Each structure stands twice: as structure tokens, then as C-alpha cells.
Amino acid sequence: MRKISMRSLVLVFGFVLVSFVWGLPSQAADAPPSDGKTLLAQYTRIEPKMSASQFGIPINLVSSEEGNTSRAEIYSVLDYPFERVRDAIMLPSSWCDISLLHINVKACTFKQAKDAWLLTMYTGRKYYQAPEDAHELTYVFKTVAAKPDYLSLLLTAEDGPLSTKDYRIVLQAVPLGADKTLLHLSYRFSYGFFGRVAMKTYFGTIGSGKIGFSVVGTDDAGKPEYVGGTKGAIERNVVRYFYAIQTHVEMAKYPADQRFEKSIERWYELTDRHKKQLFELKREEYVSNKRKEYQNQLMLQKKLDG
Numbered sequence: 397m398r399k400i401s402m403r404s405l406v407l408v409f410g411f412v413l414v415s416f417v418w419g420l421p422s423q424a425a426d427a428p429p430s431d432g433k434t435l436l437a438q439y440t441r442i443e444p445k446m447s448a449s450q451f452g453i454p455i456n457l458v459s460s461e462e463g464n465t466s467r468a469e470i471y472s473v474l475d476y477p478f479e480r481v482r483d484a485i486m487l488p489s490s491w492c493d494i495s496l497l498h499i500n501v502k503a504c505t506f507k508q509a510k511d512a513w514l515l516t517m518y519t520g521r522k523y524y525q526a527p528e529d530a531h532e533l534t535y536v537f538k539t540v541a542a543k544p545d546y547l548s549l550l551l552t553a554e555d556g557p558l559s560t561k562d563y564r565i566v567l568q569a570v571p572l573g574a575d576k577t578l579l580h581l582s583y584r585f586s587y588g589f590f591g592r593v594a595m596k597t598y599f600g601t602i603g604s605g606k607i608g609f610s611v612v613g614t615d616d617a618g619k620p621e622y623v624g625g626t627k628g629a630i631e632r633n634v635v636r637y638f639y640a641i642q643t644h645v646e647m648a649k650y651p652a653d654q655r656f657e658k659s660i661e662r663w664y665e666l667t668d669r670h671k672k673q674l675f676e677l678k679r680e681e682y683v684s685n686k687r688k689e690y691q692n693q694l695m696l697q698k699k700l701d702g
Contacts, residue, residue, distance in 0.1 A: 431541070431543075431546055432545060432546040432568065432570035435546075435568050435570050435578060435580055436570055436578070438471065438580075439471065439572075439578050442456045442471060446471060446472070446473065450609065452669070453472065453473070453474075453475075454472060454473040455470060455471070455472045455638075456470070456471040456472075457469075457470050457609055457610065457631060457634070457635065458610075459608065459610060459623070459627040459630050459631050459634075460627070461626060461627060464586050464587055464588070465562075465584060465585070465586045466584065466585060466586075466587075466626050466627065466630055467582070467583065467584035467630070468582075468583055468584075468627070468630040468631050468633075468634040469580065469581060469582040469583070469634070470579075470580070470581045470582075470634055470635070470638050471578070471579070471580050472578075472579050472581075472638065472642075473572060473576055473577070473578055473579070474576065474577045474579055474642060474645060475575065475576055476575070476576070476577055476645055476646075477571070477574060477575050477576075477577065478545070478547075478569065478570065478571035478572075478577045480577075480645065480648060481547075481569050481577040481579065481645050482542070482547045482569060483648075484644055484645045484648045485547075485549075485567070485569075485641060485644065485645065486539065486542055486547055486549065488506040488513040488515055488537045489506055490644065491504070491506070491515055491537065491551075492504035492505065492506055492515065492693065492697075493644060493655075493656075493659070494637070494640045494641055494643075494644045495515075495517060495637075495640065496686070496689060496690060496693060497639075497640040497643060497644075497659060497660065497663040497686070498633075498636050498637060498640060499522045499636070499676050499677065499682065500519050500520060500521070500522060501517055501518070501519055501689075502518040502519065502520050502524075502525050502526070502527055502530040502689050502692070503517075503518040503527045503530070503689055503692045503693040503696055504516065504517050504518070504693060505693070505696045505697050505700050506537075506697070506700075507700050512536050512537070512538065513536070513537040513538075514534050514535070514536060514537065515534065515535040515537050515551070516532060516533070516534045516535075517532075517533050517534070517535070518530035518531070518532055518533075518696075519531050519533060522676045522677055523677075523685065524684075524685040524688055524689065526692060527692050527696060533553075534553065535551045535552070535553055535563075535565075536551065536552050536553065537549070537550075537551055538550045538551070538552070545570060545571055546568070546569070546570050547567075547568065547569045547570075548566070548567070548568045549565075549566070549567045549568075550564070550565070550566055551563075551564075551565040551566075552564055552565075560585050560586065560587045560588075561585070561586050561587070561588070562584075562585060562586045563584070563585045564582075564583070564584050564585070565581075565582065565583050566580070566581070566582040567579070567580070567581050567582075567641075568580040579638075579641070581634060581637065581638055581641070583630065583633075583634055583637075599624065599625045599626070599629075603629070604624070606624060606628055606629065606632070606673075607622040607623065607624050607628050607672060607673055608622055608623040608624065608627055608628030608629070608630070608631030608632055608673060609622065609623075609631050609632075609635065609670075609673060610622065610623040610627070610628075610631060611623075622672070622673070628673075631673075632673050632674060635667075635670070635673070635674065636667060636674065639663055639666040639667055640663055642666065643659050643662045643663045643666065644659065646662060647659045647662065656690055660682070660683055660686045660687075661683070664679050664682055664683070
């Protein structure tokens with residue numbers, strides 16, 4: 397087993413980082429609703445906050461820590477019909493294309509095992525890494541509901557690196573009229589003693605300057621101060637993945653052979669708007685890395701497909 401450095405700890409907070417799973421964990425019984433009524437009710441309550449979002453589009457981002465569990469979730473309105481959003485993101489293969497846009501994902505493959513789909517992510521540092529040098533981690537992918545007016549997806553894993561566990565990702569979508577879609581993305585995980593110590597060490601050293609999006613106060617000059625630590629890390633990663641989903645939906649209008657190049661340019665453009673939180677690489681390096689990683693992903697998937 398490869399040694400996990402403190403510098404790579406931040407990967408724990410990416411929503412693709414889980415360990416090897418072949419069945420649903422105990423939390424799977426706590427499944428998301430099978431219809432969109434609860435989601436629409438929540439939208440009614442938070443719509444004023446979404447309209448005042450710092451992101452330029454209606455978004456509500458919330459993070460929390462309760463005991464040994466951390467969570468972040470985004471509600472957003474996309475200016476696309478529900479059918480387009482649903483069709484773009486409901487397949488396991490789509491989630492590999494979405495996940496690869498994230499700076500720490502080096503490749504992704506999908507396969508069916510018995511009655512479940514498995515997504516295997518190869519995750520690593522922000523720089524280019526070949527799949528064999530990355531951490532191989534697997535999600536169980538489940539479609540909870542795929543209706544004409546509601547989509548619900550659930551990704552789960554029991555164990556992850558550094559004593560993290562009980563990973564749970566929920567994505568829900570419902571139509572808002574004829575040309576808009578309400579999207580909800582939720583991510584949570586828990587951690588044990590070693591994970592807590594490792595996170596504290598990381599955020600007390602090389603990760604001390606990293607911040608999220610939630611404003612927790614103001615400094616002496618009256619400028620906003622942003623959340624840091626674990627909550628900041630979760631917020632950064634949830635936003636990165638939200639932008640990956642948004643990008644994937646937008647790129648569906650282009651021919652298949654053009655989508656990847658347009659996607660990496662668009663994802664970088666969206667994340668580059670938040671330099672304080674999300675800047676890691678210059679555009680040229682990110683694009684160059686992703687082109688190589690995409691070829692690696694195609695090669696891995698080809699081997700799986702036989």
C-alpha cells in the first residue's frame with residue numbers, strides 16, 4: 397500500500413475519494429426521496445439566498461461539521477430544461493467525464509458488477525500523474541429515481557483513506573418551469589481519530605492559507621473573512637464538482653468529438669473566477685495535464701470493455 401503524504405491529504409475532501417466497495421454501506425438505508433416534492437419545498441425556503449449569491453448564478457452553498465461527520469451541499473438553478481440536465485448526468489459514463497475535469501482526478505472508469513455500477517477514480521495531486529501513480533478508489537453508483545420530472549442519484553462507499561468512512565453523495569434535479577432546472581448536490585463523510593489528527597496537522601501547516609466560500613466574519617478593514625479548515629476544503633471541492641456538472645450539461649450541445657476540449661476550457665474559466673479559493677494551476681498547465689489524463693482514461697476504459 398502506498399504511503400499517503402500529508403500534502404495529499406486534501407484529496408480526502410474531494411467527493412470522488414472513497415475506498416474499495418462492492419455493496420451499499422449501512423447508510424444506504426437512508427436513501428434520498430423518490431420524488432421531488434421535498435427538493436421543491438426547500439427551494440421555496442432558500443430562493444432569496446440563492447438570488448443574492450456571490451457566484452453570479454443562483455446558488456446556495458452550506459457546509460457543516462457535526463461530531464466526526466463533515467458535510468457540504470449546493471442548491472443551484474441551471475438555465476437548461478430538465479430533460480437536458482437529466483440526460484447529461486444520469487449515466488455512470490457521464491460521471492467519469494464530469495469527474496475528470498476536477499484538478500485532482502487523473503482518470504475514471506465505470507463497469508457493472510452484479511446489480512450495481514462501480515465508478516473507479518484515480519485521484520492524486522494537482523500535477524499530472526499516470527493512473528498507476530494515483531490512488532485507486534471506487535464508488536457504488538445507484539439511480540434512485542429517473543422520472544419525467546425528477547432525477548435522484550446516490551453514490552456511496554464505506555471506507556476511505558486516513559480512517560475516513562461512510563461517504564455519501566446525493567444529486568437531485570427537478571424542473572423549474574419549461575427551461576430551468578433546480579439542482580441539489582450533497583456530499584458528506586465521517587472520519588476516525590487518525591483522520592482527525594491528519595486533517596488538523598495539514599490545516600495547521602501547508603493547508604493553513606486555504607479558504608472556502610462561506611463568510612465567517614470581517615477583518616479590521618471590514619473585508620470578509622472566509623471559512624477555512626475542513627469546511628473550507630469541502631466547500632472548494634463541492635464547488636469544483638458543481639462547475640464540472642454545469643460544464644458537462646453545457647457541452648452537450650456540441651458534437652461528441654469536440655466536447656472534451658471545450659469542457660476543459662470551460663471548467664477552467666468557471667473556476668478561475670474564484671482565484672482566492674480555487675486557483676491551483678495556470679490554464680496552460682491544467683489543459684496540458686487533462687489532455688494526457690483523458691488519453692489515459694480512454695485506455696483504461698478500453699481495457700475494461702475488452
